[in-house]
Amino acid sequence: MKINKIIGFFIASLLLILTACEPIVDEDVLENTTDVAGVELSATQSTPGGNEITLDLVTPGINGYWDYNLGQALTDKITFVYPIPGTATFTFTGTLGKEFFTKTIDVQVDQLDHELDHDWYNLVSEDTVGGKTWVFDGGPNPDGRMWWFMSAPGNKDGAWGAWWNAGGDCCPPVDAAGKMHFDLDGAANFTYYADASSGTGEAGSFVLDVANQKLQIIGSNILGAEEPRGNPEGIYDIVSLTEDQMVLYLSNNAGGTGWTWVFKAE
Structure with a gap:
């Protein structure tokens, strides 16, 4: 009997100690300041x-x-x-x-009365409504030039280091003879043509991130984006963008390498 009393007293004391050790928390309830x-x-x-x-x-x-x-x-x-x-x-x-x-x-x-960053004019021309068309800077058949090629992954500083000159040596993309059109006619419009001679294009849009030097294509993709080379999300690093040439780079494609695209104004 004494043993049972001692055990009961020990358990009660232990519970009292544990309860005393529990921190006191004031719970702040978040409330909306407005709707x-x-x-x-x-x-x-x-x-x-x-x-x-x-x-x-x-x-x-x-x-x-x-x-x-x-x-x-x-x-x-x-x-x-x-x-x-x-x-x-x-x-x-x-x-x-x-x-x-x-x-x-x-x-x-209603009017573009403040000058844009020059990258916009390089991409779509100073006739922003009419826009500009871009094609591969080489091809469409293998010609020994560097316009669509495997490059080192991870850093666009190595975008010009060709690991395999696919387009120039043997294996150009299926849309090597295609074209892309960018304009600002009421929106940032992008149109993809698998064949430059075709009158039917695939409409999309684009985002030019001047600060971070990235180009994103939405609802379509760039020329030569066939798997595993391109980015399904349509986001590419801009290596360089001038009035006459645009170089894009993907740092890590589905094939585990980098890839570089070189375009020229049509």
Whole structure:
């Protein structure tokens, strides 16, 4: 009997000690500071209908970022020069406190009255509505030149180091005689033609990331993107982009190597 009392006393003491050691936690309950309807966004243009735009989150106490189609800005306010005439939709993503939200604002761009970064003119020409057409800078048959080839993976600094000159030596892509057209006629338009002589193209769009020197094709892909060489996501590093030549690079394709594309203005 005494043993049972001692064991019971020991267990009760142990529970008391464990309970005393538990930390006291004040639980903060997140609450929304407003609702989506209460979030005010503003967009101003430095000139009426012009393409220099300032996006601003007016409502205080909201955290988030702007997606202005050319990139993302981790700030409440951003000013930029937009390259595409027409109606542009910009998105703010943020948190109300306990939940995330997205809200958009539209801006009508009627004139490109502020000069674009020169990469835009190199890609689509100064006639941004008419655009520019690009083809392989070689071929379409093997010609010994370097225009579609395997390169070292991992770093675009090695993009010109050919491991295997596929297009120039023996094995050009099936669309070696094709073309690609870029323009800013109401949107960032991309059209792919498997054969340059064909009047039927595959329509898509593109994003030119000037700051990070990347080109993304959406809803289509570049010439010579056949598996395993191309990127299914359509994102390529820009090695160089001039008025006459564009060199793109993929650092690690499905074949485990890098790949380099060399195009010229048609």
